[in-house]
Amino acid sequence: MPKYFFHIRGPIGFTEDEDGIELPDIEAARNEATRAACDIVRDAILTHKKVSDNTIEIVGEAGAVLLVYPVKDVIQRI
Numbered sequence: 001m002p003k004y005f006f007h008i009r010g011p012i013g014f015t016e017d018e019d020g021i022e023l024p025d026i027e028a029a030r031n032e033a034t035r036a037a038c039d040i041v042r043d044a045i046l047t048h049k050k051v052s053d054n055t056i057e058i059v060g061e062a063g064a065v066l067l068v069y070p071v072k073d074v075i076q077r078i
Contacts, residue, residue, distance in 0.1 A: 002022065002023065002024075004020055004022075004023050005017040005020040006021075006029075006056050006058060008036075009054065009057060010051070010053060010054040010055075017059075026067065029058045029067070030067060033058055034074065036056055055069060055071065056071065
């Protein structure tokens with residue numbers, strides 16, 4: 001099973017996922033990014049931080065960025 005990494009990029013920094021997670025395909029990785037974005041938004045609400053400009057970069061094992069998931073996509077669903 002391929003391994004995907006979920007890096008978080010925002011206006012004030014970059015957090016690299018050094019562990020990654022094995023998932024069956026890119027669609028499962030996208031679903032994982034959606035869950036992570038929901039967690040980011042929830043934490044931001046609790047701590048009064050702005051996160052709308054953050055993105056989650058889904059990166060494959062070879063290091064290529066496969067998908068960029070804007071956290072604001074989750075906010076727009078609410």
